Structure formats: C-alpha cells, structure tokens
Amino acid sequence: MATPKDVKLFGVATSGYCTMVHHALQLKGVAYDYVEVDLKNKSEEFLRLHPVHKKVPILVVDGKPIPESLIILQYVDETWKEHPLLPQDPYLRSKVRFWADFFYQKMVPASYTIRTTEGEAKNKAVEEFLGRLKTLEDGINKDVHVHGPFIHGEEPGLLDVILGQFKTGSQLLEQRRLAGVKLLDKEHHPPLWSYMDAYAEFAVVKELKLSPYAHA
Numbered sequence: 102m103a104t105p106k107d108v109k110l111f112g113v114a115t116s117g118y119c120t121m122v123h124h125a126l127q128l129k130g131v132a133y134d135y136v137e138v139d140l141k142n143k144s145e146e147f148l149r150l151h152p153v154h155k156k157v158p159i160l161v162v163d164g165k166p167i168p169e170s171l172i173i174l175q176y177v178d179e180t181w182k183e184h185p186l187l188p189q190d191p192y193l194r195s196k197v198r199f200w201a202d203f204f205y206q207k208m209v210p211a212s213y214t215i216r217t218t219e220g221e222a223k224n225k226a227v228e229e230f231l232g233r234l235k236t237l238e239d240g241i242n243k244d245v246h247v248h249g250p251f252i253h254g255e256e257p258g259l260l261d262v263i264l265g266q267f268k269t270g271s272q273l274l275e276q277r278r279l280a281g282v283k284l285l286d287k288e289h290h291p292p293l294w295s296y297m298d299a300y301a302e303f304a305v306v307k308e309l310k311l312s313p314y315a316h317a
C-alpha cells in the first residue's frame with residue numbers, strides 16, 4: 102500500500118478522543134492538517150463525512166473518512182509503521198485490544214453515569230466506576246505490562262495513548278461533580294498513576310497539551 106498523502110483530522114480541541122488521535126499521529130511523525138469542528142453548527146462537509154454518529158474525531162485520508170477514535174488509532178497504527186502502538190505478538194495484541202475495548206465499553210459509560218446522576222445513584226455509579234478501575238488496573242498488569250515506565254513498556258503504546266487522557270478526565274470529573282470524592286489517585290492506584298505520569302511527561306504529549314476536558 103502506498104503511504105497516504107493527504108491526512109486531515111476533524112476534531113474539537115476539548116475532546117479527549119481527538120487528543121488521542123493527535124498523539125497517535127504525532128508519535129508516528131505523520132504530517133496532517135487539523136480542522137476544528139463547530140459541534141453546535143455542524144457543517145455540510147462534516148455531516149457528509151460521518152452521517153451515522155456525526156461525532157468527532159474523524160480522520161480523512163486521501164479523501165476517505167474514518168470515524169471512531171479506537172478504530173482510527175488502529176488504522177493509524179496499521180498504516181504508518183514507525184512507533185508501533187500494538188504489540189507484534191497476536192495473543193498480546195488481543196489482550197491490548199481487550200483492555201482498550203473494556204475502557205470504551207465499561208469506563209466511559211461509568212463516568213457518564215457519574216456526570217449525569219445525583220445522590221444515591223451517583224454514589225452507586227462511583228462505586229461501580231472504582232470497581233471497574235481496579236479490574237482494568239489488575240488486568241493491564243497481568244496481561245500487558247512487563248517492565249518500563251509505560252503500560253506497554255519502554256515506549257508508549259495504544260493503552261498509554263487511551264489512558265493518557267483518562268487522568269485529566271477523572272480529575273475534571275472529581276472537581277466538577279464529586280466534592281471530595283477521588284476517582285483516581287496515587288495512593289489507591291500507584292501503577293496506573295505512574296503510567297499516566299510517564300505518558301504526561303513524554304515529549305510529544307507535553308508539547309501537545311490539547312485537551313483540558315477529556316471525554317467531554
């Protein structure tokens with residue numbers, strides 16, 4: 102396959118999903134244009150690119166649109182070989198995909214419930230979120246992490262890119278919706294905390310501080 106020539110990312114600056122795609126492209130050294138989308142006034146062009154969910158991010162490569170951040174991240178990894186985001190070994194790759202899917206299927210909805218409920222329902226949602234977070238942390242340590250500062254080892258991979266957005270998102274959720282309740286802290290989640298710290302210090306990530314409001 103010839104290397105794509107024309108790469109455009111349609112996104113919004115406050116979206117953690119879009120930041121993941123920025124990071125993946127930059128980790129791989131891909132040159133691309135960025136188009137900021139007005140979600141309150143979606144353009145015809147944008148709606149044509151993604152008529153199904155009508156959400157950012159959308160990556161457009163040589164005129165062809167690719168929606169959904171997790172699908173985009175895997176497309177980017179398969180298209181540009183520098184700095185692989187997924188391991189070579191198919192079994193290990195399946196494990197990384199499993200925990201990435203767990204994040205999208207279990208953590209994102211749990212944080213949405215915390216944002217949108219009050220009282221007893223919110224307390225229950227926090228408990229559920231923390232239970233799932235423990236499952237995620239244990240799973241990553243058992244199935245993926247072997248050594249090194251990142252989840253994927255000496256270099257950040259797919260789970261680092263995804264969870265890199267998670268710390269900011271959780272902290273914002275704590276500040277805005279959960280007076281005094283901690284979702285993620287160093288004391289209760291030392292491994293996750295240290296992976297996320299290592300990722301935040303990584304050059305590409307440090308230079309591209311895009312998302313103050315992850316998983317908006």
Ligand SMILES: N[C@@H](CCC(=O)N[C@@H](CS)C(=O)NCC(=O)O)C(=O)O
Nearest residue numbers: 116118140156157158169170171317
């Ligand atoms: N599952 C999608 C979620 C993307 C998403 O929720 N994007 C939000 C911004 S963070 C959006 O475009 N919302 C616009 C809308 O719902 O109209 C992905 O991973 O790409």
